[in-house]
Amino acid sequence: MIVLGLEGTAWNLSASLVSDDEVLFEANSAYIPTSGGIHPREAAQHFASNVIGVIGEVLSSTDPRSIEGIAFSQGPGFGPCLRIVGTAARALALKLGVPLVGVNHCIAHIEVERWKTDLLDPMVLYVSGANSQVLSYRQKRYRILGETLDIGIGNCLDKFARSAGLRHPGGPKVERLAQESERYLPMPYVVKGMDFSFSGIATAAQEAMKSASLEDICYSFQETAFSMLVEVCERALSQTDKSDLLLAGGVGANKRLQEMLAIMCSERGARFFAPKTEYLQDNGAMIAYTGLLMLSNGVHTPITDSGANPNFRPDEVEVLWIKG
Amino acid sequence: MDQGIIEVVTGAEAAVYIQTHSVIKKRVPKKYRTAELDIKLRKERTKLEAKIQSDARKAGVPTPIIREVNGFDITMERVEGQPVSLVINETIAEQIGEVLCTLHSAGIAHGDPTTRNMIVSNTRIYLIDFGLASYDRSLEARGVDVHVFFQSLEALHENYRALKKAFLAGYGKKCQDVEQVISKVEEIKGRGRYL
Numbered sequence: 001m002i003v004l005g006l007e008g009t010a011w012n013l014s015a016s017l018v019s020d021d022e023v024l025f026e027a028n029s030a031y032i033p034t035s036g037g038i039h040p041r042e043a044a045q046h047f048a049s050n051v052i053g054v055i056g057e058v059l060s061s062t063d064p065r066s067i068e069g070i071a072f073s074q075g076p077g078f079g080p081c082l083r084i085v086g087t088a089a090r091a092l093a094l095k096l097g098v099p100l101v102g103v104n105h106c107i108a109h110i111e112v113e114r115w116k117t118d119l120l121d122p123m124v125l126y127v128s129g130a131n132s133q134v135l136s137y138r139q140k141r142y143r144i145l146g147e148t149l150d151i152g153i154g155n156c157l158d159k160f161a162r163s164a165g166l167r168h169p170g171g172p173k174v175e176r177l178a179q180e181s182e183r184y185l186p187m188p189y190v191v192k193g194m195d196f197s198f199s200g201i202a203t204a205a206q207e208a209m210k211s212a213s214l215e216d217i218c219y220s221f222q223e224t225a226f227s228m229l230v231e232v233c234e235r236a237l238s239q240t241d242k243s244d245l246l247l248a249g250g251v252g253a254n255k256r257l258q259e260m261l262a263i264m265c266s267e268r269g270a271r272f273f274a275p276k277t278e279y280l281q282d283n284g285a286m287i288a289y290t291g292l293l294m295l296s297n298g299v300h301t302p303i304t305d306s307g308a309n310p311n312f313r314p315d316e317v318e319v320l321w322i323k324g
Numbered sequence: 325m326d327q328g329i330i331e332v333v334t335g336a337e338a339a340v341y342i343q344t345h346s347v348i349k350k351r352v353p354k355k356y357r358t359a360e361l362d363i364k365l366r367k368e369r370t371k372l373e374a375k376i377q378s379d380a381r382k383a384g385v386p387t388p389i390i391r392e393v394n395g396f397d398i399t400m401e402r403v404e405g406q407p408v409s410l411v412i413n414e415t416i417a418e419q420i421g422e423v424l425c426t427l428h429s430a431g432i433a434h435g436d437p438t439t440r441n442m443i444v445s446n447t448r449i450y451l452i453d454f455g456l457a458s459y460d461r462s463l464e465a466r467g468v469d470v471h472v473f474f475q476s477l478e479a480l481h482e483n484y485r486a487l488k489k490a491f492l493a494g495y496g497k498k499c500q501d502v503e504q505v506i507s508k509v510e511e512i513k514g515r516g517r518y519l
Contacts, residue, residue: 184360193435193456193468227357227365231337234354238336260356267355 001296003069004058004092005288006051008085009077009105010129011038013047015054016284017062018292023285027057033168037158038129044080051088067096071291074102074301075312076130082308090303099300101291105282106131106314107142109248111293112286113275122273123242125233125261128249129154132229134194134236135314137322142314145240146194146232153225154251156198160205160221164214174218175254181219185212189224194235196228226257230264237270244271252280293321337369338455342402347388349455351396366396369455374398376432377454383430385423386450403452405445409480412439414490416449417477421494423449424469428499433458433465438476467508470495474509
């Protein structure tokens with residue numbers, strides 16, 4: 001089967017063509033804010049101006065009649081962005097006369113990794129701007145075992161970075177500054193059972209700006225926030241007896257987070273998988289491939305149910321492509 | 325000091341050494357996190373766990389007597405008996421309901437009240453492992469406790485329906501708001517996230 005997928009939940013507009021076995025083509029157009037963070041309306045305007053271009057590139061890479069389905073990111077994400085890709089996907093499906101399928105962005109991050117590795121049933125840490133969740137598959141759903149009680153880790157990093165005068169995206173800049181320090185300043189460490197909270201760290205980090213160096217704050221920020229994530233992952237592995245941990249989402253590109261997860265896994269004899277950056281970041285291939293799995297299992301989304309779902313939770317999706 | 329270690333049980337954050345008369349729970353260092361944070365967390369949690377366990381006992385919930393708290397280690401009484409998971413019946417389930425209601429009435433949520441974390445000793449039900457416990461009176465925390473207990477019943481015991489019923493009868497003896505707890509459990513179950 002060949003499926004065209006459209007990703008557009010936040011900053012990256014991406015169209016991709018995949019077959020059962022490989023990514024055939026991908027075209028991207030990233031929105032880069034001129035100042036401040038991602039502005040949903042500006043991002044959506046960028047998407048609207050470029051969506052015809054990226055789809056055109058994909059269509060000219062193939063015979064459009066070979067396309068058997070259109071997949072799109074239905075959520076979670078910014079409403080204005082989701083509506084642009086949703087509209088484009090509907091138009092395309094109607095024009096080509098092929099089924100449409102709305103994909104959960106978070107599940108797509110997981111499925112593209114399962115496709116590219118030998119992971120059958122991993123514990124997943126999904127960390128991006130808006131999302132921070134620990135998930136695993138059980139009985140036809142990806143269950144959320146733990147998640148942030150307030151803001152996503154990426155959002156928390158970006159907020160702090162902006163207040164420190166660092167340009168978007170703040171995460172990589174915080175990571176670089178953190179490498180210059182080993183002085184740990186205590187910050188709020190909040191783990192409640194399997195859930196965690198980041199808003200206290202953002203406030204504490206801004207407060208610390210008055211008295212500590214930016215390097216020390218970045219270091220302490222990362223150490224505290226990432227330790228919380230690693231602890232919950234370890235607890236989740238321990239409770240479920242799963243032996244693989246998969247990292248997904250843009251914040252997963254952080255090398256210190258990868259290192260900490262790798263240490264935790266090696267100490268308990270688990271395997272750790274950090275994907276290539278191209279799949280950690282938002283991409284059309286993951287949407288196309290997950291759409292392909294859904295279509296292959298008889299799932300499609302009627303036009304009337306294809307509206308944007310900004311708060312789309314992964315456990316709302318019945319997972320029919322995993323047997324057992 | 326005690327003679328010989330009978331068994332070592334390791335969890336996500338601690339190793340538990342079971343000896344003839346005592347049990348030592350040691351919070352082990354985690355190499356992934358920076359030493360300052362590691363030491364701080366292990367100290368704070370060890371102290372908190374010991375305090376909650378003693379407070380539970382004071383409130384009338386059978387828990388092992390804490391003998392010593394030293395750095396990252398808690399030494400406590402070894403309660404001899406059988407894990408509830410092996411011997412549970414309706415009478416025991418009802419007793420567990422009473423014990424959990426007493427704990428919740430004292431403003432404590434256990435956090436992980438599975439049948440493996442309960443011991444039957446001389447007809448009394450002991451709660452052990454307060455590693456995830458918190459001072460929390462909320463309906464949510466109580467609901468999670470009951471849900472976690474139910475999940476452990478469903479996973480291990482054929483006649484879990486009767487056991488749940490007996491548990492709720494016990495819980496409802498003194499906890500008048502048992503109906504609210506039950507609807508909370510239903511809501512939590514719907515989220516499908518706890519194991």
